[in-house]
Amino acid sequence: xxxxxxxxxxxxxxxxxxxxxxxxxxxxxxxxxxxxxxxxxxxxxxxxxxxxxxxxxxxxxxxxxxxxxxxxxxxxxxxxxxxxxxxxxxxxxxxxxxxxxxxxxxxxxxxxxxxxxxxxxxxxxxxxxxxxxxxxxxxxxxxxxxxxxxxxxxxxxxxxxxxxxxxxxxxxxxxxxxxxxxxxxxxxxxxxxxxxxxxxxxxxxxxxxxxxxxxxxxxxxxxxxxxxxxxxxxxxxxxxxxxxxxxxxxxxxxxxxxxxxxxxxxxxxxxxxxxxxxxxxxxxxxxxxxxxxxxxxxxxxxxxxxxxxxxxxxxxxxxxxxxxxxxxxxxxxxxxxxxxxxxxxxxxxxxxxxxxxxxxxxxxxxxxxxxxxxxxxxxxxxxxxxxxxxxxxxxxxxxxxxxxxxxxxxxxxxxxxxxxxxxxxxxxxxxxxxxxxxxxxxxxxxxxxxxxxxxxxxxxxxxxxxxxxxxxxxxxxxxxxxxxxxxxxxxxxxxxxxxxxxxxxxxxxxxxxxxxxxxxxxxxxxxxxxxxxxxxxxxxxxxxxxxxxxxxxxxxxxxxxxxxxxxxxxxxxxxxxxxxxxxxxxxxxxxxxxxxxxxxxxxxxxxxxxxxxxxxxxxxxxxxxxxxxxxxxxxxxxxxxxxxxxxxxxxxxxxxxxxxxxxxxxxxxxxxxxxxxxxxxxxxxxxxxxxxxxxxxxxxxxxxxxxxxxxxxxxxxxxxxxxxxxxxxxxxxxxxxxxxxxxxxxxxxxx
Numbered sequence: 236x237x238x239x240x241x242x243x244x245x246x247x248x249x250x251x252x253x254x255x256x257x258x259x260x261x262x263x264x265x266x267x268x269x270x271x272x273x274x275x276x277x278x279x280x281x282x283x284x285x286x287x288x289x290x291x292x293x294x295x296x297x298x299x300x301x302x303x304x305x306x307x308x309x310x311x312x313x314x315x316x317x318x319x320x321x322x323x324x325x326x327x328x329x330x331x332x333x334x335x336x337x338x339x340x341x342x343x344x345x346x347x348x349x350x351x352x353x354x355x356x357x358x359x360x361x362x363x364x365x366x367x368x369x370x371x372x373x374x375x376x377x378x379x380x381x382x383x384x385x386x387x388x389x390x391x392x393x394x395x396x397x398x399x400x401x402x403x404x405x406x407x408x409x410x411x412x413x414x415x416x417x418x419x420x421x422x423x424x425x426x427x428x429x430x431x432x433x434x435x436x437x438x439x440x441x442x443x444x445x446x447x448x449x450x451x452x453x454x455x456x457x458x459x460x461x462x463x464x465x466x467x468x469x470x471x472x473x474x475x476x477x478x479x480x481x482x483x484x485x486x487x488x489x490x491x492x493x494x495x496x497x498x499x500x501x502x503x504x505x506x507x508x509x510x511x512x513x514x515x516x517x518x519x520x521x522x523x524x525x526x527x528x529x530x531x532x533x534x535x536x537x538x539x540x541x542x543x544x545x546x547x548x549x550x551x552x553x554x555x556x557x558x559x560x561x562x563x564x565x566x567x568x569x570x571x572x573x574x575x576x577x578x579x580x581x582x583x584x585x586x587x588x589x590x591x592x593x594x595x596x597x598x599x600x601x602x603x604x605x606x607x608x609x610x611x612x613x614x615x616x617x618x619x620x621x622x623x624x625x626x627x628x629x630x631x632x633x634x635x636x637x638x639x640x641x642x643x644x645x646x647x648x649x650x651x652x653x654x655x656x657x658x659x660x661x662x663x664x665x666x667x668x669x670x671x672x673x674x675x676x677x678x679x680x681x682x683x684x685x686x687x688x689x690x691x692x693x694x695x696x697x698x699x700x701x702x703x704x705x706x707x708x709x710x711x712x713x714x715x716x717x718x719x720x721x722x723x724x725x726x727x728x729x730x731x732x733x734x735x736x737x738x739x740x741x742x743x744x745x746x747x748x749x750x751x752x753x754x755x756x757x758x759x760x761x762x763x764x765x766x767x768x769x770x771x772x773x774x775x776x777x778x779x780x781x782x783x784x785x786x787x788x789x790x791x792x793x794x795x796x797x798x799x800x801x802x803x804x805x806x807x808x809x810x811x812x813x814x815x816x817x818x819x820x821x822x823x824x825x826x827x828x829x830x831x832x833x834x835x836x837x838x839x840x841x842x843x844x845x846x847x848x849x850x851x852x853x854x855x856x857x858x859x860x861x862x863x864x865x866x867x868x869x870x871x872x873x874x875x876x877x878x879x880x881x882x883x884x885x886x887x888x889x890x891x892x893x894x895x896x897x898x899x900x901x902x903x904x905x906x907x908x909x910x911x912x913x914x915x916x917x918x919x920x921x922x923x924x925x926x927x928x929x930x931x932x933x934x935x936x937x938x939x940x941x942x943x944x945x946x947x948x949x950x951x952x953x954x955x956x957x958x959x960x961x962x963x964x965x966x967x968x969x970x971x972x973x974x975x976x977x978x979x980x981x982x983x984x985x986x
Contacts, residue, residue: 258514262501263494265511265518268346271870272300275822275831276815278316280523280874282346286493287500287525288554288577289368290533291465293319295344295353300867304338305353307388308362308373311405311465313413313603314556315527315876320405320413323461324386325360327379327454330434335388335445348522349493365490369476369533370464374486376457383452385459386429387417389441394448396426396439401448402470408604411540416473417463420484423450460484467531467538467603468545476533500525503573504884508908508927515865517887517906523880524566528557528581531603540605541598542591554584555601559618560610561833561878567618568892569881571625572954575915578622579629585615586631589638594655596642597635611650611690611767612697613643616704621895623711624985625951636708640717643701647682650690650767657682659689662744667727668695671741671749671765674757688759692731692739693767696777699728703780703983704896728778729788737789737798738775741765755808755827760817768820772802772827773834779894782844783982792845792976799841802827803854823862823871830862831872836882837893840901844979848947849933849968852904855886856932859906888912889922889960890949897985898951902973904932905962918957924964931964934972947973948980 258265268282279299285292293309295302296319310321324337343354351364359378364371377383387394387401392412394403400418407413428438429447441448452459462484464477481489501521506514530552531537537553538545546553554577570578588598588606597615598606616639623632647654648663659680663669669691672678683689703725709717733740733748741749749757754771758764766774775798778785786795805827807814815822823830828838839858842850862871863883874880885891889905905924912920937944938961939953949960 258505258507261494261498262505262518263348263497265514266348266497266501266522267515267519267865268348268522269300269867270516270519270865271868271874273867274299275868275871276819277822278873280870281316283312283526284346284349284351284364284366285526286349286366286368286496288528288530289366290467290529290531291366291369291371292526292529293351293364293366293371295346295351296322303340305341306338307336307386308364310371310415310417310463311413313407315558318390320390320407321415322386322388322390323373324388325355325358325362325375325377325459326384326386327358327360327377327381330384333384333386333429333434333449334432335386335429335447337386347494348497350490363486365486366493367480367489368530369466370462370480372460372462372481372484372486372489375459375461377459380454382454383456383459385419385423385450385452385461387448387450389415389446391444392446393442394440394446396448396450398422400474401450402473403446404470409540410543411467411538411604414466414468414470414473415463416466416470416477417461418477419450420460420462421452421456423452425451427451460486466533468533468536472533472536479534497522503913504888505911505913506888506907506909508924509906512865513887513906516859516863516869516883519865520863520880520883520887523874524569524877524884527562527876528554528584528601529603530554539588539591540603541588541601544591546587551580551583553587554581555588556603557581557601558609558875558878559599559601559614560612561875562881563614563617563621563895564833564836564878565881565885565892566877568621568895569884571622571627572912572914575627576629579627582619582622582627582635583630585618586634586638589642590634594641594645595638596646597638599642606653608653609651611648611694613639613646613701614697615639616643616701616708617895620704620707620711621892624707624896624898626955632708633712636705636712639708640705643698643705648694648698649680649682649684649687650694650763651684651687652682654682659683663695663698666730666746667724668730668742670744673743673749674759674764688763690763690765690767691741692765692771692774693777695731696728696739696774699725699778700780702727707896725780726784728781729784732788734788737794738771739777740771756817761820762818768818769829769832769834770818770821770827772805773821773829773832773838775802776838776841777834779837780896781983782841782893783979786845795845796842796847796850799838799845799850802838820872825858825861829872830858833875833878836879837891840891840893840903843901843947843973844982846974846976846979847970848902848973849970851901851947852933853968855903856906859883859886860929889924889962893980894982897981899948899980899985900951901980902934902937902947902949902960904934905964912954914955914957916956920954920957921959922962923959924962926964927962928964930966933965933968935963935965935969936972937962945973945975946978946980950985
């Protein structure tokens with residue numbers, strides 16, 4: 236027995252010495268890219284092969300995990316949820332069966348964050364793949380004794396063969412091109428073009444839709460390796476990117492390097508003391524927070540779709556492809572802690588984007604091809620003030636403020652629109668809310684996108700929060716007039732609060748509440764006539780910046796708690812078929828609460844503000860266990876490239892940023908007995924949850940940095956220089972802990 240204990244202690248010591256704490260494997264081995272690959276209703280997660288925040292991303296091209304065929308082999312994915320920009324299809328068979336993209340039957344697929352392998356069973360071809368930042372390599376082994384064709388496809392562009400490599404581009408939206416330089420290790424016998432499904436012999440160029448070049452190899456070919464680089468600048472830069480990153484044909488070396496890069500990133504949040512499934516959910520979620528945004532600097536330069544020019548990045552990498560409506564809530568605040576230098580560069584990139592566009596408006600949905608202006612509100616302002624109040628100041632706050640202010644006051648508030656402010660915006664400025672239309676009333680305001688609706692409650696609430704963020708920046712800059720102006724506007728949510736029902740209720744342009752009204756179903760498809768993707772039960776809590784005032788509007792803690800409880804117990808109101816046909820984003824239900832959409836993420840933590848933090852602890856653990864699992868259905872809704880995964884990371888660690896812009900965190904219920912966050916200053920913040928387990932989810936007592944702690948929150952200052960949150964956990968609630976009115980988390984202002 237003593238020998239066994241000694242061996243165990245030695246093993247534990249060795250693991251901690253290399254940084255893996257109580258993990259039995261390296262962190263990357265816990266990542267399950269297949270988690271959530273079958274959607275509950277809308278978009279599944281994608282098993283993406285990429286390095287952290289890197290330009291080159293691929294995943295097997297199919298509808299979801301159930302897809303029986305994969306569409307060739309991907310070479311580039313240009314945006315989250317985007318399809319492959321180029322495609323590679325190794326084909327052994329007759330030329331009459333050549334297609335721009337071959338659908339393959341497949342088996343034995345394995346995806347890791349840094350590599351991919353699959354067996355094309357009909358073709359009897361084994362594929363291996365490893366990725367770098369801007370280049371990648373394929374290895375193919377062939378068992379059939381038939382002539383080999385290697386089909387390289389550009390969906391819309393041009394490809395050329397220069398005797399050594401295929402070069403070319405694919406045309407994307409907004410005059411943006413992605414370029415490729417693809418080099419086979421073995422030169423082909425000859426090459427042909429495939430145009431309009433017809434073979435053109437000895438052709439070395441192909442142009443247009445589904446432009447294809449086909450490299451021909453003899454039937455005794457048993458293996459082939461292909462390496463390639465990509466660029467948004469030029470074909471020449473694509474070649475430079477390849478030769479810089481993969482100057483050889485050693486796939487295993489590239490895979491090993493990718494593995495090391497991922498382990499380094501994942502170990503910034505090091506956990507132990509959970510089950511194998513909990514570890515997989517955690518590290519898979521961390522992996523997904525690194526999918527976006529992507530760094531597109533190439534040797535110090537980058538192509539910007541915001542002005543269609545190539546710029547010098549002046550030593551600060553340029554990032555894009557960030558759906559801020561989804562990511563401001565948790566992804567950006569997580570990076571403030573774990574990747575502060577990157578977060579500052581991202582904000583710096585936002586400011587650059589604003590300067591490269593026509594009106595110096597902060598972006599809302601920056602993508603590879605420019606700002607798509609999707610969803611509602613202008614939440615880049617939240618990322619700016621959240622970073623700044625937590626000590627990240629390596630960006631021009633004055634410029635950021637100007638871009639945010641102009642984006643909110645000069646651009647229309649209408650969803651999915653980049654038009655200048657108009658009639659609807661003038662009404663908001665004068666009356667403090669967006670006016671609603673009645674059911675069936677025609678839209679007349681030209682700023683509203685032709686396929687959208689004005690989402691008056693969602694936009695009013697979101698803009699009130701954005702105005703609060705503007706006020707906080709103005710205060711930092713010493714701009715008293717703007718601070719007072721935007722502070723007053725940040726209370727505009729009150730204008731739509733119905734005092735009798737205690738919901739946020741749409742009003743017409745005469746100030747009358749729209750009647751009759753159903754808080755579950757009014758608003759049409761996606762409730763967009765009044766809200767946005769979620770119904771009134773979710774937007775009832777969309778006052779992130781002033782929860783204390785929301786409690787007052789609801790006549791105090793007791794009624795606030797009752798309203799929260801009602802949401803979790805309220806039935807759907809219709810059969811699932813009808814409910815989800817109208818509200819397809821509103822999945823992951825517990826009553827009317829939706830775990831599947833970002834406006835819900837902060838809601839379970841609101842019990843902390845009203846004297847019942849034990850209910851936050853209960854809700855969080857139940858929601859994590861119910862909806863986030865290590866399986867193909869393990870994500871309840873659209874994950875959106877890290878937007879929801881960051882909620883999982885925070886919540887499993889045991890705390891969450893309810894109000895980006897206030898430098899505080901709400902305490903929940905840690906999943907792991909020990910968590911260590913590596914800070915950029917070399918210090919560590921530890922969360923020790925003594926006795927934590929499936930049943931032991933309730934906090935019995937706490938210490939913060941060695942001092943008894945009775946508050947269900949802590950500040951960023953408490954952790955920025957390292958420290959420890961020590962919790963004793965139990966299986967029954969301590970309803971006294973954190974329950975005093977004076978212990979509630981701050982709202983609206985801090986310090």
